[in-house]
Amino acid sequence: MIYKAFPSLTELLVSKPETGMGYQVFDAVRKGRYTKVRFIVYNSELIIELNDNLDRYKLKILNEGYTKIFSQSEFINLEHPTLVMRNELSNLRLFSEGKMEDKGRHKGGTGAVDNDEIYSNGEDIFVRLSVYENDRRIDFINKKLIPGSYATTEDDYLTCKSFNDDPVDRYALPNDEEIEWAFYVQPKSHDKYHPGIVQPANGHNGGGVEALFDNGTSDHTYFKKTTY
Amino acid sequence: MQDKVKLPDHIIAMLTHLPESGLGYQNVTLTLTNGTILTKRKIVNSEFLLLHENERYLTNDFEKVELDEN
Numbered sequence: 001m002i003y004k005a006f007p008s009l010t011e012l013l014v015s016k017p018e019t020g021m022g023y024q025v026f027d028a029v030r031k032g033r034y035t036k037v038r039f040i041v042y043n044s045e046l047i048i049e050l051n052d053n054l055d056r057y058k059l060k061i062l063n064e065g066y067t068k069i070f071s072q073s074e075f076i077n078l079e080h081p082t083l084v085m086r087n088e089l090s091n092l093r094l095f096s097e098g099k100m101e102d103k104g105r106h107k108g109g110t111g112a113v114d115n116d117e118i119y120s121n122g123e124d125i126f127v128r129l130s131v132y133e134n135d136r137r138i139d140f141i142n143k144k145l146i147p148g149s150y151a152t153t154e155d156d157y158l159t160c161k162s163f164n165d166d167p168v169d170r171y172a173l174p175n176d177e178e179i180e181w182a183f184y185v186q187p188k189s190h191d192k193y194h195p196g197i198v199q200p201a202n203g204h205n206g207g208g209v210e211a212l213f214d215n216g217t218s219d220h221t222y223f224k225k226t227t228y
Numbered sequence: 229m230q231d232k233v234k235l236p237d238h239i240i241a242m243l244t245h246l247p248e249s250g251l252g253y254q255n256v257t258l259t260l261t262n263g264t265i266l267t268k269r270k271i272v273n274s275e276f277l278l279l280h281e282n283e284r285y286l287t288n289d290f291e292k293v294e295l296d297e298n
Binding site: 129131135146150173175198 | 246
């Protein structure tokens with residue numbers, strides 16, 4: 001949901017430093033509740049909860065216009081706001097750094113092969129995009145990714161789609177065949193992968209998110225196939 | 229759309245056990261049965277060689293494959 005801040009909150013936020021150009025990230029508790037939740041606020045007044053739906057709400061604002069969205073939004077009553085510093089955030093792609101033209105891509109960074117392995121949290125979903133329904137990096141019998149396979153995050157896949165981005169350029173693919181399939185994988189918490197940003201290659205810009213699974217994933221982690 | 233040729237089964241099997249270079253592709257060096265070596269080539273789906281313009285190969289033209297280092 002998109003909300004607007006009460007004037008008192010806006011006044012408080014205006015007195016605080018920005019997290020990035022034009023926005024602040026803060027933790028706060030909704031009145032009547034007990035758990036702190038993280039929000040992003042634009043212009044110290046338009047508030048979005050920081051979760052998996054952020055990119056969709058960003059797109060809504062871009063498509064319908066800030067003024068219209070602001071006028072239609074309900075107030076949200078938040079207590080105990082605490083600003084989050086920039087160095088506490090990771091992989092956060094926000095308005096001022098992800099303009100429509102950039103289509104939510106990441107600048108810089110390093111490729112997955114150059115980054116250390118980390119454990120999956122057992123909940124994150126990854127998507128392998130493919131031209132081929134019989135993608136050979138999916139073990140359809142044991143339902144897993146085979147070793148040495150790449151995927152992207154579900155979030156980046158949805159960002160690519162919501163911005164109507166070109167996956168061939170985003171993921172720097174070597175041929176121009178149309179991506180037709182999306183294979184969903186949810187690694188177990190003992191599965192490891194190298195996270196990274198797709199680097200320019202094959203005449204393409206990259207900038208998407210990539211994950212390299214040196215050892216593949218555990219059995220029964222591949223769970224769904226859809227059209228792209 | 230770029231032309232491609234399917235590789236022989238023994239090369240496909242080998243590629244399936246080698247890591248990808250990126251999402252859905254592998255950078256390889258191929259040796260043909262006539263001794264010709266093709267360097268810095270792209271394989272997709274561990275199965276198809278992407279051909280350059282005016283290239284023509286048959287599946288049985290390929291003898292072995294090596295993965296290029298990243």
